[in-house]
Amino acid sequence: MTRCSECAVRDRAICQSLCEADLEELSRLGRHQTLEKGQALLWEGDESLLVGNVVDGVLKLCSTTSAGRDQTLGTFYPSDFLGRPFASTTPHSVIAVTDARVCTFTRSAFDGFARKHPDLEHKLLQRTLSELDRARRWMLLLGSKSATERVSAFLLDLASRLPAEPVDQGSDGAIRLELPFGRQEIADLLGLTIETVSRQITQLKHDRIIDTPSRRAIVILDRAGLEACAGEL
Amino acid sequence: MTRCSECAVRDRAICQSLCEADLEELSRLGRHQTLEKGQALLWEGDESLLVGNVVDGVLKLCSTTSAGRDQTLGTFYPSDFLGRPFASTTPHSVIAVTDARVCTFTRSAFDGFARKHPDLEHKLLQRTLSELDRARRWMLLLGSKSATERVSAFLLDLASRLPAEPVDQGSDGAIRLELPFGRQEIADLLGLTIETVSRQITQLKHDRIIDTPSRRAIVILDRAGLEACAGEL
DNA sequence: CCTTCGCATTGAGCCGGATCAACGATCCGG
């Protein structure tokens, strides 16, 4: 394992709470793992064996309905913590959306280490609380928002999570997003169908609120307009 | 404030992690508060001033859509922890569903105390992780389940949370639930309208899966049938 | 260059749940 002190997310992941010596100890418990797009790291209902940090790439948390429909329950970006510590089973699957690198620990080793390092647990608590806030905001979206609102909110959420590349060519404040998700994945995230997502994107494009230079790219032309469509927040 | 050692939820709330001496200290930071049905304890977006434990009664966590529609994002039963520690604002409102008693702390005092008591923080972390699991299960419900599935799942969730009173009269394993929620509140919880909730309940009654001896009471006659309607989990 | 394959878009029709509106049932104060 590469030295933690050289880690790309050293200053953003929960490990930031650790001093050099502790970090050294933790690093001996972990290993780096690379995942290919589509590959699963954890399976819904399985024993909770792994936890870890995302170093690079995007992953999703998902679950399959009895009706065969997939629902995505969350997303993980670099420096996010994933897995279910302090429980015997993982309630949901974790799947790589893009090729990804994660730094993983066996759950039991991590649990033991965490219990001995209150600062680490504190960071983890803060993250979990934020994640809970985020999940509840998403519940609000799934429970009471229209398709337009969902797609708009999704794009705004993405814009806040992704490294935003400003479009230089004079187009005032336009932001280009490189989507890590395909249309079907967006649909699973929003509790919609792929057709509805596509139609909403087309509509937003016609309204000159966004542009779609390519399948996997979105340019936000009118952020305020998009926020209005998202029903705020 | 009554002594914590006599508290009704002493052995179930996060305080269980504390020794007598620490408990004594914590109790000096807190106060008991009674709430009437419908009364709010925290307001969405306000400064996060309070956190606490539910001693008695039921409360809900909710948010109002731009469209004026209410969505309930969670519920609190005795021994549950509520409020948003370690953040400056509470993202959602907390409102009493029934008359309730809560034991509250100012957030700043609680935060300070928690940081000095890793065992307490650990308990809080475990609770937050469970709450996150629960929120995600609910997201699955809101994102991809039908009205029948939602209402059935709601009744099962309630049955697992409420002190179940078995119906004695030979009716094999039937369970009676005293609903703390009105129809509108159930609708807000499930992301449905009151009419749809009502129709679903009527349907389940016709199918002899449940019975409704009174407005606020539900008897689960056929638990397996209800689980089937809920699309499992 | 053309083919193929996977993904995205577009169209037509349908259905579940929302909406609007009326009607019961229960509770409470007098």
Add this chain to the structure above:
DNA sequence: CCGGATCGTTGATCCGGCTCAATGCGAAGG
């Protein structure tokens, strides 16, 4: 016991998003 208020149920209609089906498009490979 009555009258009103609140809450829940039921019915009729409407509409947003789903379903099913066809078409378009860009990337990879022959």
